Amino acid sequence: MHIEADQEKCVGAGQCAMTAPDLFDQREEDGIVELLDADPDAAHATLARAAETQCP
Template sequence: MKVIVDQDKCVGSGQCVLTAERVFDQREEDGIVELLDPEPPAEAAADVRLAASLCPALAIRIEDATA
């Protein structure tokens, strides 16, 4: 799994941080998403997918690894 964020789309709602705090954080000055782990471990996949689905700005994109 590869996680990509679009900081230009982010509105700073913080849903991603609340859902997957080891993968996402927010900048202190404006609350915009910061990606901490672009290739999180498999055990974080469900939380990352939930975070992406909860993002009101659709600023999180997930690319699955192909076999």
């Protein structure tokens, strides 16, 4: 699985980082998403999809 995070659309809500902290983090200065793992293993696929659905 390959995932991407669009920093231009991110509003800094942090739902992705709370849902999948192994995959996402937030920049300290503005809360914008930072992708930690663009190609997670299958074990993280469910968390990645959950983070996607919770993103405002």
